[in-house]
Amino acid sequence: MERTVDGVIVLDYADLLSGADLSAQIEAAFGDGPDALGALFVKNVPDYQSRRLQLLPFASKYAALPDTIKATRLSFVLTRACCLGPSFSLPDTQQAKTTHPESSFSFGWSHGKEKFDGKLDVAKGSYYANPQYDVPTTDPELIKSLPELCSNNIWPEEDCPGFGDAFKNLGRLIVSVGELLGKQCDSYAERHLPGHKAHIYESIARSRTCKGRVLHYFPQASAAIPAAAAGAGDDSQYASWCGWHLDNSALTGLTRAMYLDPQHNEVECPDPDAGLYIRSRSGKVVRVSIPADMLAFQMGESTQIRSGGKLRATPHCVRGAMGEKAVGISRNTFAVFMQPHWDETLDAPAGATVEDVAVPQWKAGMTFGEFLKSVFTYTY
Numbered sequence: 001m002e003r004t005v006d007g008v009i010v011l012d013y014a015d016l017l018s019g020a021d022l023s024a025q026i027e028a029a030f031g032d033g034p035d036a037l038g039a040l041f042v043k044n045v046p047d048y049q050s051r052r053l054q055l056l057p058f059a060s061k062y063a064a065l066p067d068t069i070k071a072t073r074l075s076f077v078l079t080r081a082c083c084l085g086p087s088f089s090l091p092d093t094q095q096a097k098t099t100h101p102e103s104s105f106s107f108g109w110s111h112g113k114e115k116f117d118g119k120l121d122v123a124k125g126s127y128y129a130n131p132q133y134d135v136p137t138t139d140p141e142l143i144k145s146l147p148e149l150c151s152n153n154i155w156p157e158e159d160c161p162g163f164g165d166a167f168k169n170l171g172r173l174i175v176s177v178g179e180l181l182g183k184q185c186d187s188y189a190e191r192h193l194p195g196h197k198a199h200i201y202e203s204i205a206r207s208r209t210c211k212g213r214v215l216h217y218f219p220q221a222s223a224a225i226p227a228a229a230a231g232a233g234d235d236s237q238y239a240s241w242c243g244w245h246l247d248n249s250a251l252t253g254l255t256r257a258m259y260l261d262p263q264h265n266e267v268e269c270p271d272p273d274a275g276l277y278i279r280s281r282s283g284k285v286v287r288v289s290i291p292a293d294m295l296a297f298q299m300g301e302s303t304q305i306r307s308g309g310k311l312r313a314t315p316h317c318v319r320g321a322m323g324e325k326a327v328g329i330s331r332n333t334f335a336v337f338m339q340p341h342w343d344e345t346l347d348a349p350a351g352a353t354v355e356d357v358a359v360p361q362w363k364a365g366m367t368f369g370e371f372l373k374s375v376f377t378y379t380y
Helices: 013-018 023-030 048-055 057-063 067-072 080-084 140-145 163-192 200-206 301-306 368-379
Strands: 009-012 039-043 108-111 124-129 211-217 242-245 251-254 258-260 275-279 285-288 294-299 316-319 330-338
Touching: 009 013, 009 023, 013 039, 013 163, 023 039, 023 163, 039 163, 048 057, 048 163, 057 124, 057 163, 057 211, 057 258, 057 330, 124 163, 163 200, 163 211, 163 251, 163 294, 163 330, 200 301, 301 368
Parallel strands: 009 039
Antiparallel strands: 039 294, 108 124, 124 211, 211 330, 242 316, 251 294, 251 330, 258 330, 275 285, 275 316
16 A cells, blocks of 8 residues: 555556555545545646646736736636527626625635634635536526526636636546546445445536635745744644635545745745645644645545545645745645535435534535535635
């Protein structure tokens, strides 16, 4: 069983593609053993490295645009005539800006809108879009009631040409690998967790709500330690760039981060303690370094609910780079949240209790759309 020096399980893409029995690796990564990190890597994914290198620099390019442009420029890749018919018109609010408050800023550009530990998160900016469907639905009632999932993509093609294509090319690749991994997780659940079905593959394959997120962590202006990193004796010391949290997805795919200097040249991570941190099942905090040629995957709360808590969502955070070498250095990365369809019911297995599920915002009978709305009330 292959592991990295950090203890992360490594799968080969060829084994996923062939349907080899990887249940031992799935259990080691996602099971309830004390050493399970809730994450694994996949190596040898065709075209992954080139698509990563194509997309991630766009995060810095877009973040560097004046706020007036980010707030006013918008281009929809799909045209009315070829996709929605000549009579279709977009709401004025969507024609006016690349920020989208109607969706709680979960489409287009978002900066300083999310809250962690009750404080607005200004350390990073994000660009959100659906990597598979520019227009997930044309039903106006769905768009109105579930804008966080059903809104149209927004692409700043005038100011960042090529950004949308690069986003979708990498995002779709990650989803395709996630579907293969989902089959393995489902197989593990059916064999080793009697009465529990994770439904990960089905959720991803059916869904029109996958969400991609390009993240740009802004460079520090000085070597001072960020306030969130100054604490001692608890996990807050690790969460200076992104606080401890769980994803809402079935699975989340992650790329290795790219660090850039002020001239947008790629550099090595300037701080050996910076980066992604995960809390293992035993509570141990582990820094996880994603190799440049591998994709990372971790569990989200939707799978925790559907498995009755047998497959747990992955607690994680991001620690910012500190020290003189970190001044002026930004961090870019990409995550794809493979989420259930908006109307999919998040049922726990028969006999599973609320305590087993252990997801505070969940209630029996909730659809994913309803669950996400309940989560957003805590986040924004």
